[in-house]
Amino acid sequence: MSVPEAKPTDLLSSYDPGPYHDELFGGRDCPADHAALIRQRLSGLDFEELRRRAQDAERELYNLGITFLVYSDKEAVDRILPFDIIPRVISAAEWSHLEAGVKQRVAALNLFLHDIYHDQKILKDGVVPRDLVERNANFRPQMVGLDVPFDTYIHIMGTDLVRDRQGTFRVLEDNGRVPSGVSYVVENRHMMQRVFPDLMQDIGIRPVDNYGHKLLEAMMEIAPQGVVDPQVVLLSPGSYNSAYFEHIFLAREMGVPLVEGRDLVVENDRVYMKTTNGLAPVHSIYRRLDDAFLDPRAFNPDSLLGVPGILEAYRKGNVALANAIGTGVADDKAVYCYVPRMIKYYLDQEPIIPNVDTRICREPDALQYTLDHLADLVVKPVGEAGGYGITIGPRASRAELEECRAKLLADPANYISQPVVDLSVCPTVTDDGIEPRHVDLRPFAITGRSTWVLPGGLSRVALKKGTLIVNSSQGGGSKDTWVLEGGAA
């Protein structure tokens, strides 16, 4: 239609979230009253004006170099994580529920990790299958019997949540190794404050900019005992890592050096960094490097990214690492299925945030069910990240389903299956106006002596119409996540 809109005054009047729960409007039985003022303000805006502001924001993100690297044919390209200017809003009550749920989950996973590297009660009691842990590629025998401060293994956790058609939050995945994305949470907020101050005016939004401070606090807490002024560093694989911007961001927010493996040396089981004044001791390392690359002497001998001898320094208690070595076991998509049972086992509680119903294809019944309902299920490999290797039944061709069936039969233990979750949607600026797009949410929790959850989290948005995959490597974008301040719940 080439006829221009008569009046652009009511921006959201023709918005239709479809059958999904909407993050700004709520669901059929649970309207989002808390977002009424925000909806009203958005409605009063001109669409072109909104687009202009969105473009300003993206240009600024690019100029600031808030980018991640994408490797195409030959060269690395700097990309921004596309940013959508319409925020996703979470009420105070919803948040206190999520916060409690995330804390509960972190607690259970830390107890689980301590257990499997010590007495293995949960394995002996048959709650979690033994081979799932001991044959797990991320199980580190070097950690057996080793004590870590406060029995905390996962110091930084990113829990992927989705919201189903009923508006129920569910856990999709635990990221207990090196979860990414918190820099976008903070930078997106800064961006919104610059380009959209009128939308935020007088709305009590909980701040997110003390993440670095909280992280540093935890890093100091876990430093070896007796060190008066612990030196914290952030260990990055270097400027060619796709998350390098985040490493810069976190080092800066904490006010600590951003080091690479080549900047560190181990002497007499102590870690030092090379400075302009020679070697200076290092006590606490936030490492954004997987176990396998951490210490060529202990793990992958070909890795040039790590620090020879650092494992021994760690085992001797001379340096703290976050996250601890060997947390990958809890990160596993197969182990994920057992987390509700862990919560019951260790804490004697019901899970505050339920999992997405998940079937573990290593179990014969589950495999059979999965094969029988392939066209209705999402099948995921347990060892892949970044949204790769996933088959979404209802959207797959017959050939793709057959391929998936063959893979399942060949290696059932490598797969889990889940029903398709109709992810909630949020109004999003698109070329065709304001349209619903699917979102997920990754809150971040920091644990030293105790656990703190950043009020908000990374809301990723699937920018392509209809798609459910919000992953950044698959063309997703992000939104600012507003957790409203307390009071009326």
Added chain:
Amino acid sequence: MNLLARYAECIFWMARYMERAENLARILDVHETFARDTRGATNWFSIVQLNADEKDFFSRHDRPTAEAVIHYYMFDPQAPNSLLSMLRMARENARTLRPWISTEMWTQINVFHKKLQEMSARDVPMPNLSKVCTWIKEECQTHTGITEGTFYRDQGWYFYQLGKYIERADQTTRLLDIKYHTLLPSPMEVGSTLDISQWMTVLRCTAGYHAFRRVYPRGMTPATVAGFMLFNEGFPRSVVMCVRQIDGVLTRLRSRYELRGGSAAMERVDELLAGLLSRPIEGVLRDGLHEYLDWIQLQMNGVTNEIGQAFFGLDAPLAVTEQSQ
């Protein structure tokens, strides 16, 4: 906070690349505008010689035409001394340094590099060269200003100053040398109109023309110009001024931050400074300016090497550098 050896080296090189870019833009601009012979032609080849790029240049170009030289020094991503390469290097160092430098410094270099990169697709037509050079100079000076106004004054600041002043002194000696070697057609022409106009070009390349005029309202001789550029205590690009700054920075690094290394570098600087202060320009010219400039450059290289050994870590891999001079 402790300064990583690798960061110190990156800061040093970032400063050098930005300084070098500004110099090159000024040289290209001044050549276009002023460095013409009596028939109005410009000797673009002298820029290739100035940078000791003959080999690399002729591997890709047959003749040093205006178009070839300008393209080579502006936009050729393969040429190690092109503005585009310098900016890429400065940006790579800045990217590594992002936790250490101010957001404003990073953003400006990032955007500057991006604009230059986009520009390389089109040709810069000759009438526009001066405009583009002016823009580049202004961006470099913006960088200097932003750095002055936002860079936190700790160790990193001093390593930045070291890089900047070493590069400046180096550029000034090169410029003087090229005038003596290339721009001058024959000894017969010393003091001729052409000779004088070339000395003015040299002064303009270092933004020193008006300052020089203030000191020497009358007369412009090789001795006064060379003396001004080497020994003037008030001219920001004179070799003496730069070396004094280097001396001061090294002293402060060692006293304020109690850095143990650097005594060898300081000795080299002392030696250099003594050499600079002990000889009047007439004597220098009599014994050979070229030899004298060579000696200065040798000393500067010595200082740079000592700094590297003292502070950047001998066994540490190099920061992002494509060129060592």
